[in-house]
Amino acid sequence: MIIVQAIDALREELKSWRRAGETIAFVPTMGNLHAGHIALVKRAQALGSKVVVSIFVNPTQFDRQEDLAAYPRTLTEDCAKLQAAGADLIFTPTPALMYPSGGLATKVEVPGVSEWLEGASRSGHFTGVSTVVCKLFHMVQPDVAVFGEKDFQQLMLIRQMVRDLDMDIHIEGLPTVRESDGLAMSSRNGYLTTVERKLAPSFHLILREVVDALHKGRQDYASLQIEAAKSLESRGFRPDYVEIRRAVDLLPAQVEDTDVVVLGSAWLGKARLIDNIPLTLKKVTETS
Structure with missing residues (x-):
């Protein structure tokens, strides 16, 4: 398994895979991985010959600074889980790498679906989501990307963004993975x-x-x-x-x-x- 932080290193590795005829499946995450995330990786393995997982706690999708500060960072444990699951590459960019100007400059916004439910409850959340996912898609250029259906509205937003921007990426949704008592894993x-x-x-x-x-x-x-x-x-x-x-x-x-x-x-x-x-x-x- 390969772990990279720099965008150039990521692109070089992906270029070699594409030259070899590999298909790339992508799973974006914010880390602190659980069995639901591993299910996404397993589904990605069925859809592509190489699996890329990103781990990035995206500051622009948090509507409260205390929530961002409290969000658990467990990179070492996450990498061990992904290695055991058979992921091929982990991309671990920093906020400075993803947002060199210090925050959102160019924004990607998806009107309509981003404006109600979660969008109404969490100001700016979906702008942060759509922008970071668009950036990650541009960096990885996957053939397919896998997301959980627990975040139903987010999945719908990403599908609309891909359609509206004519991205050649298949978006795969995976049913919610639950604990034995029915609680959705999160x-x-x-x-x-x-x-x-x-x-x-x-x-x-x-x-x-x-x-x-x-x-x-x-x-x-x-x-x-x-x-x-x-x-x-x-x-x-x-x-x-x-x-x-x-x-x-x-x-x-x-x-x-x-x-x-x-x-x-x-x-x-x-x-x-x-x-x-x-x-x-x-x-x-x-x-x-």
Whole structure:
């Protein structure tokens, strides 16, 4: 396994692979890796003959400086996990390398999908995401990139950016990897206390209750969202949102929509949890 920090060194290695006819699969991460990240690497191995993983805690996508400062940096442990998983190259740029002017200069913004849900709750977050992913894509020039569906809105934003900018990259989404109790794996789960960790799976269960109600034919979406938020509050969470949206574009779902996704975000102590459950509803047909 190769570890590089400099962009020139990265490009030289990638050029030699391309000359040899290798296909490159890319997994961008912010480190502090868990089994969900390793699942992305394994999927990348099935899609390309060489796998590149980036580890970069991107400062421009944090809306709070205290969150950026607290985010765990575990580079040595991460590299060991990636070597065991069979990654071929790890790219570990520094903020000074990624942002030589000291911050965002040229920005990549994806209108529409970046403006609600996570975009509304975290000012500037998606501009930081789309800009850094665009930069990484330009540096790595992968044939395919793999992202987790836990960050459903982020995955949709990246797909739109790739389409809008005519990037020749296939974007692969991998279903959310969960703990045995249903909690979506996340680097931020480490912020949970022992008591909060026991409570945290309730978040997914409440979203699952919304899904079950939809499958049973409930169409009062606004009421379902309010009920779910109240359920979260009653169990000690501070909900940001629970929403039923169209899976194709994340606009509010209507009763005629069949492919929808239930998304939620809630605080539990110092941890901000996000999760989602996509589902397909039976088409409503009129009877005479």
